[in-house]
Amino acid sequence: MNKKPSVLLVGATGYLGSFLLKELVNQNFSVKVVVRNPQKLPQVENRPYEVIEGEVTKPSTIKNCCKDVDVVISTVGITRQKDGLTYMDVDYQANVNVLEEAKQSSVKKFIYVSVLKGDKKRDVKICAAKEKFVDELSQSGLDYTIIRPNGFFSDMTDFYQMAKRGRVYLFGDGQGKMNPIHGEDLAEVCVSAIDKSVLEIKVGGPEVLTLNEIAHLAFSALNKKPKITYIPDWIRLAILKLAKTFTSSKTYGPIEFFLTFMGLDNMTAPKHGQHTLEEYFNQGAGANRP
Template sequence: MKKPNVLLAGATGYLGSYILKELLTNEYPTRIIVRHKNKIPELTPAPEIIEAEVTHPDTLSNAFSGIDVVISTIGITRQKDGLTYMDVDYKANVNLVNKALEHGVKKFIYVSVLNGTKIRDLKIGEAKEKFVDYLTASGLDFCIIRPNGFFSDMRDFLKMAKRGKVYLFGDGKLKLNPIHGEDLAKVCVSSIHLPDREINIGGPDLLSQNEIAELALAAYSKPVKIIHLPDWIRKLTLWTARTFTGSSTYGPIEFFLTTMVMDMEAPCFGTHKLEDFFREEARKQS
């Protein structure tokens, strides 16, 4: 059976690069949208590359011809180039949906975040969930992938551990199971053929924040020193950031500080271990 033609938006990002590799490994006819072709390494087989700006819909005209499925990982963690979460996480993805509708695309797969409906009051959550609303009302077949955090997001634990202490809010007993990009890419690509409209997903190991802190400290052969901070410090930090900084600064801060006191447990999947990731990252820095 002929595999569908896939358009991937966000191929140069952390997750997008793994999805691209997974698509090519499984021989999907693949086209990617990039701002600059020179950011894509030579690959065999090679994807078709379209230079375009997802924030400028007039540049997307040549990207959608013959496409059956769109996968979008478009989103920003830290605002830059004067662009906001609403500009990228919402409007840029809306541009992709509109072009998909114009060209008869059959399915749109979007990577959002676990518990997105619970963080709509955050700048990043507002933009992502507004787009989810737009996609679900568009008439396209769709799938929303909701990971609970990437291994790369856990580098904040490593940064603290390298200095010998990890600071947590509360008792550190809340659990999460972040997922490696390679494992998440398999979920994204498999969703092309799945009927699911929403997939919550995490990595194979469900760990408390205390356990993650211990793994990070162990990666640097540091003794276990975990400082549990009262919640009023978190709330004060949030208030201060929102009051005295712009959204480009406080957006990532409010997301991190809010999800750190949420249950971020998701169905377990994959083979990559956070412990191994921490050890490898620490080795690179030694």
Template sequence: MKHVMIAGATGYLGQFLCAEYQRRGWHVSALVRSAKTDASLPADAIVTAEATEPETLKGVMQGVDLVVSALGITRQTDGLSYWDVDFQANLNLLQEALASGVQHFAYVHVLNADRMADVPLVAAKSAFVHALQASTLGSTIIAPSGYFSDMEDFLKMARNGRVWLFGDGQLQINPIHGADLASAIYDAVDRKETWLDVGGPDILTHRDLAKLSFDTLGAQNRVTFLPDIFRRIALRVLLRITPRHVAGPAQFFLTAFGMHMAGRPVGTHHLAEYFQDLNSRHAE
């Protein structure tokens, strides 16, 4: 039986990755920071280590054929930076994988990273990608367009009565459900693809997202279009007046929402169904 280690296993995507590899017949080891967080993970083994501290990783990858890392931070709440986690922690994993004879390393990156080099979150991820590709280990880079959960802000705005969009609202995105992304990652690694830009089955404009949000609520479509210069101004202001843990993710999302973010369409989960489920739970 082949053996995979999932890094970032307790995150949104990590849990789907554990389930997908287990469903496909692999022995799954979930790398977690604390044993207290492992209760619901679909894994055959729980490995407790702190990836930012390389000494805790010694020997944990013995017998592992593949490492899949979804390790990264989008909310800086514990004092660690993107460079501490998205770059250095993943580099520590890579070095241990090389020392342990792991055959392949898959890493979850960001779509259009080359166009977001000035965003710290993306810069740290890209630096690790360069290190991975320069290593002797076989690798697969997966660059998703965005998650369904990232689109929840549209539904929240609609619930408050109005959706605010930058520009003409015609930029496109095809966000992807975690289960679909986990399946796409499995298939890409199995095919030994070196890079996969990927998204969900439905390519939507920002206007479409606004309409979908109001349709989900059964409410009138109320959208205000702001000149894109307001997005660019917000990017500058946020970096000056907000703390790092707020400015970091906001800079990423504001930058990403200024460009097309559509990857190869895959999967069976649709955002409309996800929104309906969210709305039903909100009404309970």
């Protein structure tokens, strides 16, 4: 029987990374992780994996992290701005730092998680950083796969929190469609890419929903009467302009990403998985994280 490749996972303490670590270990891969704070790693019962303490934004702390590694999987990126770091610092440069180590250690494959339509939205700061790294990876000489999910269940927690406060605000008519994916289902896709010769995988969850339907699922999970306010799209565009003018890049970045993608009519991707958003909301919108 062929020996499974050894894997370096970068970003193991994030939403997707925590599911990925569990999936890799459960499938008996030899796993190493690079983390800044090992205490934030998810619990994986009685399964060994190697922990490297380091910061991917500081190349000297991850030297030789790819030694004896066959495959790198990176989910590194900023979800909430912190530490004064920019998207270019993390989503681009930190991944470049890992890529340089991968090249030096002759890693066979690099799997990177970007975002659906990110290559079409390079004017958005987070997408610009992610796609700049995709460009770098595609020219690296390594085999690679870009995973393009259209949204995590964890992103949908914003709807749940609005519903919890009593009212959900939607831009336009709320008919924009998407099929966000659970971290566990997406982890399966990422791990399956190890053995696939494919440059890009676009993926979403099993159910296509409108933003209206997502809002109603959130209210239903909370046993609350739906209250939805529809905000004209010109206000979304005005907020984008005002935020860019009057807020710092730390504040503006997440607002820009959210408002840009909430304004798209269609963020659907090929269906995968079995976890439903209704199930996620009913469990408290995040209580089922590993």
